[in-house]
Amino acid sequence: MPTATKAARSRSTGSALPRYLLRRLGTSIVLLFGVTLVTFVLTALVPGDPIAAALGEGAIQNEATVEAYRERYGMDRSLPERYLLYLLALVQGDLGTSIRTSRPVLEELSTALPATVEVAFAAIVVSLAVALVLGTIAACRAGKVSDQVVRVVSLVGLSVPTFWLAIMVYRLFFMQLGWAPGSGRLSPALNPPPRITGLYLVDFALDGDPVGFIDAAAHLVLPVVVLSLFTIGLLTRFIRSSVLEVLSTDYVRAARAKGLSSRRVIVGYLLRGASLPILTMVGVAFGALLSGTVLVEAVFAWPGLGTYAYYAAINLDLPAVMGVGLVVGVIYVVINLVVDLLYGVLDPRVRLG
């Protein structure tokens, strides 16, 4: 074991990172392959008939139409054949054509994904900020009243049905008080910004359009608040226990003993020491957020991945469902990779080998 550690250490100086990334790429491709297989099996081996879902009552009577549809979407072939054809097209960057909309899935996903990323990213920033404060307070006053209050608050946050909360804040802050705009990403009067990243806030900023920027930001407020509540609960509890653990270490006691202000101890020692597990949890929370967006997007008519996945699922739109599965798998892989790479940055003892 010690020799292995030594070997890893000497390796890590030069070519370790590219080699590590290469290996990660390999396992990621295996995972994504698995994701396509699972989605394919789930959607292909089911009783529902996507053709019936796509065609109207009248068209389904016409056998020629049905046959043409089957042929167009490759439904006349055997399942393994269909899967192989899908993979072949996928390698060439073709995700197929949506049965529901007859548009390329890749094109549709490239407009839906930024909408979700924008709201999920904003939510994770907000929840991390709130959770860091709440979690640190709870840990530093463990067992006292404020700790108990934070515990109850975060447990309640984990218990709120997001779709219900979304409707409630929509009713209150949009319909009754008029403080926040209602549904969608933008007011109907405004045009979307020229597409650069697909994230409206970024694109409006790059375009130098303050009116659009403020409007897009205002539309983000309610979905972000609703989505954040759950992740705040999740992260607060985790940050509390991570900070608690660091609190009992010698180096924090030493920092206190030499008379550093509690602010410096908290920021420089406690949070830095607890940053690794917190980082892991942020990755997990992001996954939870992607789940949460499905229900929240439905309420706010947010044209994101969740809405797209919903319509794809209820219409048994196989290419679209496969596309969603792939995108979600890619997001998962990327988040894990980023978290692991940040591990190396935050903790020099971790070597990616």
Add this chain to the structure above:
Amino acid sequence: MSAQVSRMSRAADARVSRRSKRRLPAAWRSPLALVGIVIAGAWFLAAILAPWIAPYDPLAQGLPRLTPPGEYSVLGTDVLGRDALSRLLHGARVTIPLAGVLVVCAMVLGTIIGAVAGYIGGWVDEVLGRLTDLFMAFPTVILAMVIAAALGPSLYNAVLAGIVVTWPMYARVTRSLVMSLRSQNFVIASRLLGYSPWRSMGTDILPNVMGPVLVLASLEVGTAILLLTGLSFLGLGAQPPTAEWGSMISGAMQNIDAWWLGVFPGLAILTVVMAFNFIGDSLRDVLDPLSSAERQGAGSAVGPTTVNADEGDPSAAVPSEPTEQEAPR
């Protein structure tokens, strides 16, 4: 085989109940758990007694439509003239038992897969581990939605979808627990005494796994309720006219001016889930022998840990990481 299984479960029961007797009073003393037990108990009572205490048939449409609370009925009436209170009470009979079924099935499935992976190790562990990763890569609601839509929208399919998306968590926890137990002296000793793997699994390993797994399960009841009501909200679970909380909220969205139709089912979900979370969280404090270890291991035992900085190369990890590869087979 079945005799062994029943012996296993009896042994597990015995251990757990012995531990419960010793430790439950502490859980009772926690005010949080007490609040949870009272609320959950009230909902259980409501679910059991609904046919007798509900003022109307939950499906009967005779009342005036869309009347606010207090006029004809305590919680008002919906767009079809049905009594909101009766539907709320009957909703408890739908969601709570099904969430229980979901959690128990997912727990059994996940525990078996995790125990097999952790105990046998080698390529079996590799395959099952990859499978677990795969299912964890999907956000639960999206995967459940696809499954529920594919199987056809119904409550039972929603439960099935929920089982498919939640078992990996139990598998992960069980696998890591079994792995660390496998190399403990008392387990090795029982193997050296010539006991069969089944017996060592049943008497040495499973009883020690049950505590943390049950705590996880108790925390998962709330998640299961949120998932089931969420799917019903999307129209992929309970179908009309079933009185179910998620579909009641979805119906309320179409009559958004009738605030009472949305508020109360949501509060029902919130309070039930909260009660289970309170209980589960207090149980974790009291029962879970790993709660301190979990804090040290940064959640390696409980909760989905997605990160393996050392993937494939144990020597590169932080030195304190346990080396699973060295555990004796």
